[in-house]
Amino acid sequence: MDFSQAFARIHDAVVQVLVLDATNNPLSFGSGVVFGSGTTVLTCNHCVSGGGVVGGVQTVVRLRNTPVNQALQATIVATDQQRDLAVLQLPQPGQPAPLRDSSTVKVGHFAFAVGFPMGLPSGAALSAHIAGADAASIRIDSSVNHGNSGGPLFNEQGQVIGIVNAKHGNLSAFLNAVQQHKSNAFGLIGGIDPIQVLKQLIGEMKNNLNLGIGYAIPMNVAAAFSPLVQANLQAP
Secondary structure (H helix, E strand, O other), X not given: OOXXXXXXXXXXXXXXXXXXXXXXXXXXXXXXXXXXXXXXXXXXXXXXXXXXXXXXXXXXXXXXXXXXXXXXXXXXXXEEOOOOEEEEEOOOOOXXXXXXXXXXXXXXXXXXXXXXXXXXXXXXXEEEEEEEEOOOOEEEOOOOOOOOOOXXXXXXXXXXXXXXEEEOOHHHHHHHHHHXXXXXXXXXXXXXXXXXXXXXXXXXXXXXXXXXXXXXXXXXXXXXXXXXXXXXXEOO
């Protein structure tokens, strides 16, 4: 699949979303896509959770090929924890990408995801096929990683059909359950809490799992969440 021409049209619309602490160190990072007039960004709720300007914590958006110290401070204007979506407002416009009604998505269609996996400063594009689709989710046969969340899933024409939000795997669910285990059931070893060490190790393992199946929130779900998305959605 050659999506080079479509990528050339839309790559500047894909942004990195960061939550910074009071000393500008990143607490979390993900991806997002500029849409509409260019001053709004669609991303995942879990990418900006706790990112309001409270106690020095702030959400910023870094445009492609822009250093972090020139990132734009963003305002969180709408969030939905259940749908895992958020809309951010930018102080100046960027390059928007077109949004497409996701009811046209079929198994076997070509697609590609663009984002900032593992916090790569220049971002990355992943080719994919639609592996499954229903009203609640789109599944792709491509490995997404920590940092891809919130990034757009494009169809072959370079239109946003979904927002990447998860990767598949029972192993990830198992690691999550172990990570949430209470440490007071275990004693200290040499003054070190082994459960705390294990939790840190599991966090790194989860961030780096590469299982070959990704999930995206359909654009029609995003349209039901936000009137701004609905107003800019292209009909099937």
